[in-house]
Amino acid sequence: MINENSEVILSVRDLHATVDGTEILKGVNLEVKAGEIHAIMGLNGSGKSTFSKVLAGHPDYEMTHGEIQFKGTDISELEPHDRATAGIFLAFQYPLEIPGVSNRDFLRVAFNAHRKSQGEDEMDVFDFDDLIEEKLDVVKMDAAFLDRSVNEGFSGGEKKRNEILQMALLEPTLSILDETDSGLDIDALKTVAGGVNQLANPDNAVVMITHYQRLLNYIVPDYVHVMADGRIITTGGKELAERLESEGYEDIMAEHKVEVAV
Amino acid sequence: MAIQVSNSETSTQPTKREQREAYLKSLLSTAQAHVPDALAFSDLRAKAEAIVNEHTFPSNRDEDWRFTDLSPMISVPFQAAESPSEIDMGALGPVQMPEAIARIVLVNGQYNETLSDIDQLPPGVVVGNLANLKDGALGDQLTARLAMSNGGHEVFTALNTAGFQDAAVVYVLRNQVVEQPIQVVYLSVARAEPIIANPRCMVIAESGSAVTVVEDFFGAHDRDHFNNSVTEVWADDNAQVTHVRLQREGAGTFHIGKTAITQGRDSRYTLVPVTLGACLSRHNLEVYQNGPQTDTNLYGLTAIAQSQLADTHSLIAMNHPHGTADQLHKAIIDDSAHAVFNGRVWVPRNAQLTNARQLNRNLLLSGKARVDTKPELDIVADNVKCAHGATVSQLDANEVFYLQSRGIDAEAAQRLLIYGFAMDIIDRIPVPSLRGSLTNTVTGRSR
Numbered sequence: 001m002i003n004e005n006s007e008v009i010l011s012v013r014d015l016h017a018t019v020d021g022t023e024i025l026k027g028v029n030l031e032v033k034a035g036e037i038h039a040i041m042g043l044n045g046s047g048k049s050t051f052s053k054v055l056a057g058h059p060d061y062e063m064t065h066g067e068i069q070f071k072g073t074d075i076s077e078l079e080p081h082d083r084a085t086a087g088i089f090l091a092f093q094y095p096l097e098i099p100g101v102s103n104r105d106f107l108r109v110a111f112n113a114h115r116k117s118q119g120e121d122e123m124d125v126f127d128f129d130d131l132i133e134e135k136l137d138v139v140k141m142d143a144a145f146l147d148r149s150v151n152e153g154f155s156g157g158e159k160k161r162n163e164i165l166q167m168a169l170l171e172p173t174l175s176i177l178d179e180t181d182s183g184l185d186i187d188a189l190k191t192v193a194g195g196v197n198q199l200a201n202p203d204n205a206v207v208m209i210t211h212y213q214r215l216l217n218y219i220v221p222d223y224v225h226v227m228a229d230g231r232i233i234t235t236g237g238k239e240l241a242e243r244l245e246s247e248g249y250e251d252i253m254a255e256h257k258v259e260v261a262v
Numbered sequence: 263m264a265i266q267v268s269n270s271e272t273s274t275q276p277t278k279r280e281q282r283e284a285y286l287k288s289l290l291s292t293a294q295a296h297v298p299d300a301l302a303f304s305d306l307r308a309k310a311e312a313i314v315n316e317h318t319f320p321s322n323r324d325e326d327w328r329f330t331d332l333s334p335m336i337s338v339p340f341q342a343a344e345s346p347s348e349i350d351m352g353a354l355g356p357v358q359m360p361e362a363i364a365r366i367v368l369v370n371g372q373y374n375e376t377l378s379d380i381d382q383l384p385p386g387v388v389v390g391n392l393a394n395l396k397d398g399a400l401g402d403q404l405t406a407r408l409a410m411s412n413g414g415h416e417v418f419t420a421l422n423t424a425g426f427q428d429a430a431v432v433y434v435l436r437n438q439v440v441e442q443p444i445q446v447v448y449l450s451v452a453r454a455e456p457i458i459a460n461p462r463c464m465v466i467a468e469s470g471s472a473v474t475v476v477e478d479f480f481g482a483h484d485r486d487h488f489n490n491s492v493t494e495v496w497a498d499d500n501a502q503v504t505h506v507r508l509q510r511e512g513a514g515t516f517h518i519g520k521t522a523i524t525q526g527r528d529s530r531y532t533l534v535p536v537t538l539g540a541c542l543s544r545h546n547l548e549v550y551q552n553g554p555q556t557d558t559n560l561y562g563l564t565a566i567a568q569s570q571l572a573d574t575h576s577l578i579a580m581n582h583p584h585g586t587a588d589q590l591h592k593a594i595i596d597d598s599a600h601a602v603f604n605g606r607v608w609v610p611r612n613a614q615l616t617n618a619r620q621l622n623r624n625l626l627l628s629g630k631a632r633v634d635t636k637p638e639l640d641i642v643a644d645n646v647k648c649a650h651g652a653t654v655s656q657l658d659a660n661e662v663f664y665l666q667s668r669g670i671d672a673e674a675a676q677r678l679l680i681y682g683f684a685m686d687i688i689d690r691i692p693v694p695s696l697r698g699s700l701t702n703t704v705t706g707r708s709r
Contacts, residue, residue, distance in 0.1 A: 056667050059659070080666035081675075089667075096664040100682030109678060110668035117669065149682070166668060 001202065002222050006034040007071065009174050009205045010055075015066035016230075017054045024050040026230035027066070032174065035202040039216055040209045041241060042227035043249055048209045049093060051227070052178040056090040057083050070174065085117035087173030091163040091180050098150035103162065106150045107132060111169055131169070138168040139195045157188030164195040175199070177208045181215035193218030213245035228258040282319035285336050286417070289488075290314050293425020293460055296342045300393045301428065306409055310423035317417040329602045329634040330544055330573040335516050340458035340488045342425060343370045347451045351377065354447065357478045361693050363442035364389045366430045369449045371459035373428045377449070386438030387473070392429035392464070400433055407466065411494045411522035412579070413548045419520045422460040422492040429462035434501075437470040443506075443693055444473065450481030450489055450511060463493040467501040469526070474504040474692055479519070479539070481512035489540075491519040499526035499553060506691055508700075511539035513568075520546045527553025527582070534690050537564040537572045538703060547576040551613075555584040562591040563687040565704045566599040573602035580613040587618040592687055594680060594704065595624060595631035606638040607650070613643045620650040625683050627657065627676075677705045 010032040017025040024047050032038055042048045054061045055068065057080035068076050075083055098106060111131075112122040123131070136143060139161040151159050160180050167175055177196065181189055196219050200206055208219060216224070216238060224240040225232045228249070233256040234240070244252065276284070290311065297307065319336065320327040347369050354367070354377055366389050367377035373391035380389045388400060396404055409423045430446045448461045467473050475495075481487060489511060497503040503523075511517050517540040525531055537543055549558050564572045578587045593601040603622045624633040637650040657679050665675035684704045691697050 058663055079672070080663060081669050081671045084667055084669035092664065092667075096658075096661050098661060098665070098679065098682055100685040101678055106665075106668075106678070109674070110665075110670055113669040113671070113674070170669065 001035040003033070003035055003202070006036070006202070008033050009071055010207070011069040013067050015051075015054065015068065016064045017050060018062050018064055019050065019060055023064070024230055025054065028230070028232055030225065030232060032205045032207060034205055036223065037200060037206045037219060037221045038208065039221040039224045039241065040207060040227055040232070041211070041213075041224060041244060044211075046227045047230040048227050049178055052090055052176045052209055055176055056080055056088060081113065084170075085114050089167050089170055089172030089175045091160075091167060091175065091177045093179040093182065095151050095159040095163055097152045099152050101150050102147055103150050104129075104132065104146040107146070107166065107169055110166065114170055135165060135168040138198055139164045140191050141165055156183045157185065160184060160188065160192050161195070164192055168195065168199055173204050175204070175206045177206065179209055179211060181210055181212060189215070190218060213241045216241045226252055228253050228256070233258055278321070279318060281336060282321060286314065286317060286319040289340060289458060290421060290424060292340065292342045293421060293458065296344050296427060297425060298393065298427060301396070301426075303408070307424050310409070310414075310420040313415055313420035314417060314424055320417065326575065329600070330542070330571060332542070334542070335488065338456050338486045338488070340486070341455045342427070343372070343453060343457050343459065346372045346374065347453065349374065349377065349449070349451060353377070353449060353451070353482075357447055357480050359443070359445050359476065359693060360695055361443055362445040362476070363440070365445040365447060366391065366432075367447045367449060368428065368430055368461045369451055370457055371427050371448075371461040373430070374449070377447070384440065386435045387440050387444075388431065388433040389444055390431055392431055392462075395431055403466070404431060404433075404464065407464065407494070407496060409494070411524055412550050413520070413522050413546075416520065416546065418490050418518045419492055419522075419546075422462060422490050422520070426460040426462040426492070429464055431463075432465045432473065432475055434467045434471040434473045436468040439472045440474070442474075443476050446475060446477045448477070448479045448489065448491060450479070450483070450487050450515060452483040452485040452487065456486035456488070458488040458490060461489065461491045463491070465493065465495040465503065465505070467497050467503045469498040470500050471498075472502040476506040476693060476696065477508065479509045479511050479517065481515055481539075484513040487512065487515040489515055489517045489519070491517075493519070493521045495521065495523040495531070497523065497525045497529040497531045500528040501526065502530045503532070504692055505531070505533045506693065506696065507533060507535040507545075508696070509535075509537045509539055509543060509545070511543070513539070513541055515540040517543040518546075519544070521548070523549045525549065525551050525553065525556040525558065528555050529553070530557045532559040532561070532690070534687065535560070535562045535574070536687075536700065537562070537566070537574070540570070540572070542571045544573040544575065547574065549578045549587075551578070551580050551582055551585045554582040556582070556586075558585070558587040560587075560589040560591070561687050561690045563684055563704070564591070564593040564601050565684065566593070566601060567596035568599060569597070570599045571602070572599075575604045577606045577608065578618065579608045580616045580618065581610060582612065583614045583616065585613060585616045587616075587620075589620040590687070591622045592683065593622075593624045593633060594627065594684060595633055596627040598628070598630040598632075600632045601634075603633070603635045603652075604638060605636070605650070606640065607648065609639075609641040609643050609646055609648060611642045614645045616643065617647040618649070622652040623683075624652075624654045625656070625680070626654065627680075681705045
């Protein structure tokens with residue numbers, strides 16, 4: 001939902017970033033306001049996943065130029081956990097498995113880390129169990145998942161639902177969904193999209209990074225950005241995604257004088 | 263080219279081998295000097311003395327001690343303690359276990375009545391010390407089993423047999439089921455001179471009985487100390503023994519421990535050996551399946567840091583058909599610590615239709631940490647299942663980042679990952695208070 005008077009949540013200016021000395025991001029500009037849903041689309045290697053990791057503060061990615069402001073504050077020097085407790089959430093393309101740590105314990109530790117950063121007391125085990133049961137409904141997950149090791153032996157769809165469960169629990173201001181739709185069957189996609197739609201509200205914002213227009217049938221974006229060669233080359237509404245779906249990336253990239261890497 | 267070596271020089275400079283021989287003899291004579299008259303066992307002791315005298319103190323040239331260098335011990339003149347140490351209950355503080363139905367305490371290998379608590383036992387189970395029990399109703403059974411486990415020819419086992427000053431005894435009579443754990447504490451207490459202790463323990467679960475035993479090796483001090491322990495366990499036919507062995511000795515302790523288990527047919531034995539302490543430790547763990555369809559489970563955890571060395575040498579001898587063995591040994595190694603694992607599984611021709619699994623997993627927390635791991639499967643039987651493996655890994659930076667991205671700081675993220683690594687061993691410990699304290703110890707150790 002676009003509202004010109006909303007607070008700017010994320011402001012990225014001329015962002016350059018490298019990994020292992022290779023420049024991947026070559027001047028990204030993006031502004032996201034409260035209440036908005038953005039989609040970033042692009043081919044493999046366009047830099048979309050790198051962009052999400054740089055926002056979350058992954059140590060392998062070095063920001064070499066530009067700025068990232070979150071709710072008016074420069075976060076480029078913040079540790080990943082400080083970005084998270086400030087309200088940035090990254091749903092991983094490939095959620096990691098943590099053997100030996102139950103999902104319930106993991107969620108409680110993460111939740112209490114957020115509480116602590118707000119100067120609040122940790123929530124006790126029983127209150128937390130009540131809270132998490134509520135949140136399970138958002139992604140239609142069975143409570144049995146809570147007592148399994150984090151993501152261990154989960155199917156692809158279960159892992160992605162588990163990411164949205166974490167989002168539901170941590171209530172971030174900015175959610176970055178990195179290819180959350182990839183590899184999902186249609187039922188799982190509907191469940192995940194339903195969860196995201198349920199969590200979106202006028203005070204938070206969502207940035208979806210995706211390869212496929214299909215996701216946008218279920219989560220309708222306010223803006224669609226096309227990323228190529230480490231930059232956002234054009235921005236439009238939902239119709240831009242539809243054009244990409246029917247024409248492919250070549251024409252749009254040619255219009256913006258970006259060579260198609262094969 | 264002629265090199266002349268004068269005779270006088272060779273005779274005044276003892277070779278390293280002679281040094282090691284002399285050192286072993288000095289350990290033997292100090293241990294023997296303080297054997298109480300009540301536990302003379304002259305035949306047994308004489309045999310053990312003969313075995314020790316056939317050996318020299320081990321060096322890295324012995325295959326069994328390739329990775330574990332005992333030479334730092336040779337400069338320390340360990341003495342066996344003559345008199346018992348005066349000590350009060352406070353010394354037990356951190357090892358008190360509320361779940362225990364009985365506790366027997368050896369201090370530097372000698373029975374301590376004040377610290378022990380053996381009066382609340384249900385019928386059918388006896389907990390005490392050998393010196394008191396050997397003239398009672400169980401005397402003959404205890405004497406018949408003492409030092410009769412296989413593997414008694416190993417030099418440190420024989421040294422203990424020659425010099426032990428008393429033994430803790432847990433004896434469960436036929437078909438008795440003891441619900442609550444029995445605790446055996448070995449307290450190492452520093453004296454003016456460096457001490458060698460030879461603590462000993464006998465756990466006997468008669469046919470059809472069930473018992474849980476928790477051994478706790480504990481010493482709070484960092485002074486030079488040598489603990490040379492031997493525990494013999496018998497799980498008779500169809501008996502069930504659950505055993506926790508917790509080694510949390512002080513930082514100056516050299517710990518060499520033998521656990522020898524003899525299993526009767528259809529018996530079930532589970533051991534959780536946890537190694538946290540000592541500057542240098544060696545656990546010789548030997549299981550002898552002495553009847554068909556025995557079940558052996560070994561779930562070990564080593565967590566060491568600084569310059570600690572912890573060596574686990576295990577042997578599972580599957581001598582009969584239909585036996586099963588499941589072994590998982592995990593090590594968390596920080597700083598410049600060094601873990602050694604050597605896991606031997608012996609499956610002779612008559613051990614058909616057996617099933618054995620062994621896995622050694624190591625987590626290195628520092629670039630200087632080291633592990634040497636060696637599975638040793640010795641299979642002659644032709645109709646068996648036998649699997650083994652070893653892994654060495656570090657904390658995964660992507661896993662740490664995943665946790666950080668959920669608001670968990672890097673240090674807590676590492677703690678959580680270490681917890682995850684250790685938990686499937688700690689969860690096997692059937693004593694809640696011990697699970698709790700171990701979880702804190704193991705995860706608190708990360709930086």
